[in-house]
Amino acid sequence: MQIKVDEISRIIRQQIEGYERRTDLAEVGTVLAVGDGIGRIYGLDKVMAGELLELPHGVMGMALNLEEDSVGAVLLGETVRIKEGDEVRRTRRIMQVPAGEALIGRVVSALGEPLDGKGPIHTKTFMPVERIAPGVVERVPVKEPLQTGIKAIDSMIPIGRGQRELIIGDRQTGKTAIALDTILNQKGRDVVCIYVAIGQKQSTVAQVVKTLEEHGALEYTIVVSAPASAPSPLQYLAPYAGCAMGEYFQFQGADGRPAGPSNPGRAVLCVYDDLSKHAAAYREMSLLLRRPPGREAYPGDVFYLHSRLLERASKLSPENGGGSLTALPVIETQAGDISTYIPTNVISITDGQIYLESDLFYSGVRPAVNVGLSVSRVGGNAQIKAMKQVAGPLRLTLAQYRELAAFAQFGSDLDRATQAQLNRGRRLTEILKQGQFAPLPVERQIVLIYAGTNGYLDDLEVADCLPFERELYRYLDTAGRDLVQVIARKGTLDDEMKGAMKKALDEFKAGFTANLAASRG
Amino acid sequence: MTDRTLAVRYARALYAALPDPSAAERAGEFLSALASAAAESAELRDVLRNPAVSRPDRKALLQAIADSAGAAREVRSFLAVLVDHGRAGALPEIAEAFRELKDEEAGVVTATLTTAFALPSSLEERARRALERLSGKKVRLTCVVDPAVLGGASARIGSTVWDGSLRSQLAAVRRRMAEE
Numbered sequence: 001m002q003i004k005v006d007e008i009s010r011i012i013r014q015q016i017e018g019y020e021r022r023t024d025l026a027e028v029g030t031v032l033a034v035g036d037g038i039g040r041i042y043g044l045d046k047v048m049a050g051e052l053l054e055l056p057h058g059v060m061g062m063a064l065n066l067e068e069d070s071v072g073a074v075l076l077g078e079t080v081r082i083k084e085g086d087e088v089r090r091t092r093r094i095m096q097v098p099a100g101e102a103l104i105g106r107v108v109s110a111l112g113e114p115l116d117g118k119g120p121i122h123t124k125t126f127m128p129v130e131r132i133a134p135g136v137v138e139r140v141p142v143k144e145p146l147q148t149g150i151k152a153i154d155s156m157i158p159i160g161r162g163q164r165e166l167i168i169g170d171r172q173t174g175k176t177a178i179a180l181d182t183i184l185n186q187k188g189r190d191v192v193c194i195y196v197a198i199g200q201k202q203s204t205v206a207q208v209v210k211t212l213e214e215h216g217a218l219e220y221t222i223v224v225s226a227p228a229s230a231p232s233p234l235q236y237l238a239p240y241a242g243c244a245m246g247e248y249f250q251f252q253g254a255d256g257r258p259a260g261p262s263n264p265g266r267a268v269l270c271v272y273d274d275l276s277k278h279a280a281a282y283r284e285m286s287l288l289l290r291r292p293p294g295r296e297a298y299p300g301d302v303f304y305l306h307s308r309l310l311e312r313a314s315k316l317s318p319e320n321g322g323g324s325l326t327a328l329p330v331i332e333t334q335a336g337d338i339s340t341y342i343p344t345n346v347i348s349i350t351d352g353q354i355y356l357e358s359d360l361f362y363s364g365v366r367p368a369v370n371v372g373l374s375v376s377r378v379g380g381n382a383q384i385k386a387m388k389q390v391a392g393p394l395r396l397t398l399a400q401y402r403e404l405a406a407f408a409q410f411g412s413d414l415d416r417a418t419q420a421q422l423n424r425g426r427r428l429t430e431i432l433k434q435g436q437f438a439p440l441p442v443e444r445q446i447v448l449i450y451a452g453t454n455g456y457l458d459d460l461e462v463a464d465c466l467p468f469e470r471e472l473y474r475y476l477d478t479a480g481r482d483l484v485q486v487i488a489r490k491g492t493l494d495d496e497m498k499g500a501m502k503k504a505l506d507e508f509k510a511g512f513t514a515n516l517a518a519s520r521g
Numbered sequence: 522m523t524d525r526t527l528a529v530r531y532a533r534a535l536y537a538a539l540p541d542p543s544a545a546e547r548a549g550e551f552l553s554a555l556a557s558a559a560a561e562s563a564e565l566r567d568v569l570r571n572p573a574v575s576r577p578d579r580k581a582l583l584q585a586i587a588d589s590a591g592a593a594r595e596v597r598s599f600l601a602v603l604v605d606h607g608r609a610g611a612l613p614e615i616a617e618a619f620r621e622l623k624d625e626e627a628g629v630v631t632a633t634l635t636t637a638f639a640l641p642s643s644l645e646e647r648a649r650r651a652l653e654r655l656s657g658k659k660v661r662l663t664c665v666v667d668p669a670v671l672g673g674a675s676a677r678i679g680s681t682v683w684d685g686s687l688r689s690q691l692a693a694v695r696r697r698m699a700e701e
Contacts (some may be wrong), residue, residue, distance in 0.1 A: 003614055012698075015694075015697075015698065016694060023684060023685040024683075024684040024685070024689055024690075024693070025681070025682070026681075026684055027682070028677070028682050043679070043680035045679060045680050046680075069525060069526065069529070217546050441593075
């Protein structure tokens with residue numbers, strides 16, 4: 001192909017001739033001082049709080065402190081090139097990020113710029129980073145389950161679509177693992193997942209991306225990364241940016257037009273990993289902006305910081321498209337202390353918490369969920385009926401077991417009933433253990449928990465519980481396939497179903513014990 | 522920035538102490554003259570800033586300058602207070618803040634007009650009129666020559682800029698072509 005030079009100059013000439021001459025009206029200020037990624041600006045009388053500012057060398061800023069004779073702004077980008085006296089322009093735009101289908105499967109920064117080297121992202125829409133949460137009228141109660149695929153959680157601490165469930169625990173207790181398992185389990189369920197990494201090591205983020213990729217979960221996931229090396233304003237923005245990207249899918253139908261009764265909005269899952277580091281980044285930013293420090297040097301509005309983020313999790317009414325945004329914030333505690341400032345704040349904002357303990361983790365209970373301290377305030381509404389039926393006794397039995405286990409440590413003689421309860425508890429704890437990246441369909445969970453709470457494991461050795469579980473799934477894949485299908489279809493356990501389940505379990509167990517006896521000679 | 526806050530405070534106090542606008546006008550002229558004299562004369566700067574000059578000496582010198590210029594009683598007391606508070610060094614900023622305050626009260630704004638070459642006075646007057654129409658206030662025009670503007674002009678009042686310069690139009694053309 002040949003391009004004629006005079007052709008090109010003709011096009012350019014046309015463009016210049018067609019260029020409309022007009023005076024450009026702008027509002028400007030001047031930089032008084034810069035340092036630590038913060039700029040003080042003189043002028044800009046009419047600037048809005050949170051407005052995007054334009055500085056030389058492609059640096060952007062966000063106006064945060066509006067004072068009597070100056071504006072405090074955080075600078076995003078190469079701040080070293082900004083000097084005193086530089087011109088700052090208003091953009092009249094509130095901070096916003098790109099949103100749309102093109103982001104799915106990508107790793108982006110808090111400003112929506114690609115970080116994965118897969119080329120530019122072309123989106124048509126932008127969503128404001130800060131947005132008022134949907135009001136009471138637009139919402140409906142949370143009642144649709146969001147299956148995590150983790151037995152201990154789906155049975156006892158169910159999460160619903162539109163809920164905010166906190167994952168809290170010390171370092172190295174498997175907080176991210178639970179969030180990741182939940183994302184993996186959304187495969188094929190039309191849930192858009194957003195994983196926001198705040199203040200984490202780049203290597204950890206790379207690991208997460210690799211895991212998602214290997215399990216085919218990246219094709220419905222957006223990863224927003226503001227690593228520890230990113231300046232604190234970006235870390236502060238990241239969860240809001242992730243939430244804004246999620247809201248696009250919640251409020252827009254599959255065709256990109258606003259959702260409504262005939263154009264359903266999508267379900268979104270947002271993981272904020274983790275909000276303790278987010279609070280620390282916000283503290284850094286606030287102190288540099290000279291906002292007065294409060295408890296533990298956090299600024300006074302650190303509660304509002306998290307409440308306005310988590311309030312944006314919602315389940316919309318059918319008139320508004322019925323989309324949902326589920327939030328799974330993560331908080332890291334120090335030495336298991338959940339009564340410090342940030343953890344208590346976030347616990348009080350969320351609709352429940354999953355409490356992970358290092359003691360449990362090291363004694364082999366994985367996921368290390370402390371069933372006593374974990375709650376879900378949405379509770380049984382977010383479970384299918386069959387799960388609610390089998391899981392009811394589970395929680396109670398485990399609570400009694402924990403109490404007795406503490407007693408039994410004194411080693412005195414125990415009566416028969418107590419021993420039976422201890423036995424049952426030990427076996428139930430055993431079957432709630434689960435490997436990483438192995439989410440389980442809810443029907444299988446139901447059959448297994450039914451077997452556990454109805455004494456099918458009581459006469460087995462604790463060590464045989466795991467083989468029992470494994471063999472049971474194999475059985476459910478073959479001879480018991482009908483049973484699983486019926487549970488999935490009906491969603492509830494009536495007497496007829498219970499009879500069928502009992503019959504299947506009796507049949508399976510007879511075979512299992514016979515095999516066990518044979519293999520032991 | 523703290524200097525500015527401070528200057529605004531002193532300027533406001535002096536303005537409130539003066540009996541009428543004409544006195545404020547005279548005081549403003551005197552302060553501006555003093556400030557520009559300080560900018561030119563190293564000796565006067567010494568009087569204002571140098572810690573080696575004792576306070577009584579500094580006060581006496583300033584009073585002498587004020588007497589020779591025939592400044593009002595309030596202005597003389599103001600200079601004395603300034604010396605007592607050890608803020609004589611901030612006089613140029615205070616003079617600037619005082620002028621802004623006076624302008625604000627009188628409904629006058631300062632506009633800066635940047636052009637590529639010096640304008641004839643007839644054009645300057647036309648620009649002033651146009652800016653008065655735009656802002657709805659009386660305009661005091663300062664003209665700046667900056668060859669980098671290339672052509673056209675850009676005017677600035679406070680933080681609002683009307684940019685009709687060739688430089689910004691060329692930048693806009695370049696941006697638009699880069700986008701397409």
